[in-house]
Amino acid sequence: QSALTQPASVSGSLGQSISISCTGTSSDIGYYNYVSWYQQHPGEAPKLLIYDVTYRPSGVSPRFSGSRSGNSASLTISGLQAEDEADYYCSSFTTGNTLEVFGGGTKLTVL
Amino acid sequence: QVQLVESGGTLVKPGGSLRLSCAASGFFFNDYYMSWMRQAPGKGLEWVSYMSSSGYSMYYADSVKGRFTISRDNAKNSLYLQMNSLRAEDTAVYYCARSFPRGMPQEYWGQGTLVTVTS
Numbered sequence: 001q002s003a004l005t006q007p008a009s010v011s012g013s014l015g016q017s018i019s020i021s022c023t024g025t026s027s028d029i030g031y032y033n034y035v036s037w038y039q040q041h042p043g044e045a046p047k048l049l050i051y052d053v054t055y056r057p058s059g060v061s062p063r064f065s066g067s068r069s070g071n072s073a074s075l076t077i078s079g080l081q082a083e084d085e086a087d088y089y090c091s092s093f094t095t096g097n098t099l100e101v102f103g104g105g106t107k108l109t110v111l
Numbered sequence: 112q113v114q115l116v117e118s119g120g121t122l123v124k125p126g127g128s129l130r131l132s133c134a135a136s137g138f139f140f141n142d143y144y145m146s147w148m149r150q151a152p153g154k155g156l157e158w159v160s161y162m163s164s165s166g167y168s169m170y171y172a173d174s175v176k177g178r179f180t181i182s183r184d185n186a187k188n189s190l191y192l193q194m195n196s197l198r199a200e201d202t203a204v205y206y207c208a209r210s211f212p213r214g215m216p217q218e219y220w221g222q223g224t225l226v227t228v229t230s
Contacts, residue, residue: 002155036216038156045206045220046156057218089156091216099146099170099214100158 003028003101004090011109017078020106022090023071028101030071034093037066037075040105041086049088050075077108085110113137113219115207120224127197127228133190133207133221140188144210146217147181147192149203159205160192161214170214175201197228 005023012018022029022037029035035053038046048057050066053073063078073092077084090103119131131147147159160181162169169181180193190207204225208217 034213034215038216040156045222046217047220048216048218051211051216051218091156093213093215097170097176098158098172099161100216102156102158105155 002104003094003098004092004103006088006090006103006106008104009107009109011111012077012080013111014080014082016080017076018080018108019077020075020088020090020108022073022075022092022103024073024092024101025071027096028071028092028094029068029073031095032093033068035066035068035073036091036100037064038089038091039086040089046089080110082110084108113209115209115219115221117205117207117221117224120205120226122227122229123197124230125198125228128193128195129197129226131192131194131205131207131224131226133192135188135190135207135209138209140183141185144212144214145183145190146208146210146214147179147190148206148208148217148220149201150206150223151200151203154203157203158215161210162190164212194226197226199228202226202228 037050040046114136146161178196204223207221209219
């Protein structure tokens with residue numbers, strides 16, 4: 001059971017926009033501005049897409065954006081491309097000894 | 112460019128021990144906080160352990176506390192994970208990652224090394 005809750009799957013057509021939700025608690029997403037999103041293609045290591053809710057590391061496409069409201073966060077991908085098909089994980093800093101908690105992951109299918 | 116290369120993963124029996132290594136290059140290793148992450152087959156990501164740049168601060172997930180030990184050798188640009196009393200549920204791909212100073216997020220990841228715990 002993951003600490004954060006994500007939908008198991010989402011899908012969208014080429015060129016469309018989709019959002020992936022991530023729900024936590026007042027001890028993680030709701031308390032810290034430290035929500036991150038990772039992208040993982042099959043057989044590859046995860047790649048950091050978003051950190052601190054809305055910031056993109058250098059080299060990440062501006063088609064990826066993040067937001068937060070209360071105990072939930074969202075990743076929005078605009079202008080869907082075939083290469084966006086991957087698993088997406090949210091994470092948050094949290095109170096206690098576990099520094100980073102994750103969602104269970106969302107499989108994005110591009111139609 | 113930043114490179115992290117893990118090694119040491121293999122098949123091991125329950126109760127056994129294993130030491131993973133991570134060779135870092137492309138950045139000044141001494142300045143950065145480092146972590147170990149893992150992903151069980153077909154499952155999600157799990158934070159395992161974290162060490163500060165100096166090596167003085169370290170944290171562990173409850174699932175590995177008392178069994179795993181993180182360490183680093185800044186002179187060798189290397190990070191290590193000593194894993195003892197291994198259990199079937201420790202079976203996973205283990206990733207070395209460069210972390211933000213607070214321990215997350217993981218800015219760069221290695222390609223991972225597979226640890227399989229089975230009798």
